[in-house]
Amino acid sequence: MGGVSTAERDRVPKQDRSRATRQRLLEAAVACLAEHGWAGSTVSVVAERAGVSRGAAQHHFPTREDLFTAAVEYVAEERSTALRALFPEGAAEDRRAVVAALVDLYTGPLFRAALHLWVAASNEEQLRPRVTELEARVGRDSHRIAVELLGADESEPGVRETVQGLLDMARGLGLANLLTDDKGRRERVVAQWASLLDDALGVTG
Template structure:
């Protein structure tokens, strides 16, 4: 039997969810300096007091928001892993690269820059990014069916993730989709060759 929640708990959970989603979109749109608790609360349609009830500090709010979106990203990857039908290497590479060109990556990048200048924020962001990095690597290995006991396979997967992050950076200032599509196709062949080599 599942846990029964009260209407008050449901409202509280919904408010928290709105705040997390608003925080990510504000961080991606306005950067760290323009994303105050007040701005996020307004975007979420809740009072500043309600925002501070859920997240006592600005750092709490933004690290929770990026963590929340990272969990959503992991869920999407898990659905891709467990989905019906055969997925090509190109589909997998394209899906993973897509994660680095969306609002989550923009928000995470703003948080990294803020953490490099805010000593109180750095330990939390470093730990969060390490966990997200491990999860992304594990999911890529699973999706690609990579055997990391073979020499060079782990490095190939990690190189691919680093390349995907680089494509996300290139996409920040201009739409880089045409060049990105060519690189995704090329990397798909490289990965297939590396994973199937004897």
């Protein structure tokens, strides 16, 4: 049997450590954005929170923009993964559960972090095109997942706009949640949207 070289043995742990460091930096960047906004979220602050040196942070993400666009992309992937995990079989019988899950995506710290990046991008020329491109991709992915989970047929007139309206509504509830946690009103809106979707898309089951 052939042996494993010392270089090969060392390389795997080093790769694992590198991945773990990158993950800690992304999680710390998201937390900093959610808590402190763009102005209070520097590479040094994120590195300290992640427990790594500034040099190590810059090795993974050479610029601040690199770090935070990667962090929001990470957030988007986590949101999509979480949504799919709730409905692993695809289209759900209970549309209310799907609407509630979509709304939940926009009412937590992950959305708050993304929002801070949007605000920063509106004022930062270097950041704006990257965030715009990223959000367009996130929007397409969210729409595709929503269509699948709702069992919607976009070849029917008005269905695409109905699904997009749902996502716009969820985003609006997320914005409102930044100021007040109005869970009761949110639940009533979710129930109403589920009813509207059953009327527009046809009752499932």
